[in-house]
Amino acid sequence: MTAATLFVNPIYLSPTNQLWLMLPLLVTVAVIHKTMRTGDIRRLLRDVLALVAYMAAGTVVLAVVLWLVMTYWPRG
Amino acid sequence: MARRKTSNPHPALVLALGWLIPGAGHVCIGRAWRGVIIFLVIGATFWAGVGMGGVLTVDPATERWWFYSEMCAGAHGLVGWRRQHQFSRDIQKEVQEVLNDMPRVRSKAEEQEQRRFAEDSIQAERGVALVYPTDVVARAYAGVAGLLNLLCVFDATVLAAMGVRGEPHRRRDVEEGET
Numbered sequence: 001m002t003a004a005t006l007f008v009n010p011i012y013l014s015p016t017n018q019l020w021l022m023l024p025l026l027v028t029v030a031v032i033h034k035t036m037r038t039g040d041i042r043r044l045l046r047d048v049l050a051l052v053a054y055m056a057a058g059t060v061v062l063a064v065v066l067w068l069v070m071t072y073w074p075r076g
Numbered sequence: 077m078a079r080r081k082t083s084n085p086h087p088a089l090v091l092a093l094g095w096l097i098p099g100a101g102h103v104c105i106g107r108a109w110r111g112v113i114i115f116l117v118i119g120a121t122f123w124a125g126v127g128m129g130g131v132l133t134v135d136p137a138t139e140r141w142w143f144y145s146e147m148c149a150g151a152h153g154l155v156g157w158r159r160q161h162q163f164s165r166d167i168q169k170e171v172q173e174v175l176n177d178m179p180r181v182r183s184k185a186e187e188q189e190q191r192r193f194a195e196d197s198i199q200a201e202r203g204v205a206l207v208y209p210t211d212v213v214a215r216a217y218a219g220v221a222g223l224l225n226l227l228c229v230f231d232a233t234v235l236a237a238m239g240v241r242g243e244p245h246r247r248r249d250v251e252e253g254e255t
Contacts, residue, residue, distance in 0.1 A: 025220055036227070
């Protein structure tokens with residue numbers, strides 16, 4: 001793919017691996033949130049890393065809970 | 077050290093600038109580094125979405141609600157919309173040429189169906205058709221960038237309305253000032 005078609009033609013994404021693309025989005029949300037909220041801008045990196053870890057862990061827990069519900073929920 | 081006295085910017089100005097140029101609202105209230113970070117991160121996220129989804133990522137006809145959130149990214153959203161608009165105009169010209177060559181249909185519904193089919197065919201031919209899962213990921217990136225900018229705009233506007241200017245005082249600075 002050339003640079004000229006990069007912002008014109010869509011790129012192919014594998015349906016099975018698309019969940020990994022959630023990680024950069026988590027980082028984006030964490031950076032923006034902490035940029036607004038942190039008291040000292042020099043602590044931004046540390047705060048962002050902590051929030052990304054927190055959000056990633058929360059997402060994994062949520063995924064496991066939903067998977068358990070989908071797998072073991074009694075069907076009528 | 078004496079501080080230069082500067083007047084607070086009007087919240088409406090902060091709101092407008094913060095929307096148009098992500099991060100500009102924070103720069104206006106004296107938080108320049110935060111503004112720069114917001115500008116870079118929101119721009120990168122929005123254009124990562126458009127890079128994945130192509131020119132039809134910002135599309136008011138197909139995905140209205142994503143389009144609204146993409147428009148919250150200010151200049152980025154407007155540029156994306158402009159590109160999509162120009163591209164769609166070219167596609168519509170081609171569609172009209174194709175329809176002129178086809179036999180006339182009686183009902184309006186059939187004509188719309190023909191038009192939609194021709195449009196889809198031309199998009200597929202040009203390789204710009206946005207399909208699953210790329211459409212979901214691309215619009216999520218561009219849309220989330222817009223929504224995050226909305227948060228930043230609200231933050232900067234509220235701070236401007238409260239008369240806050242500059243970085244918040246760190247605790248150590250305050251303690252040193254007291255002693």
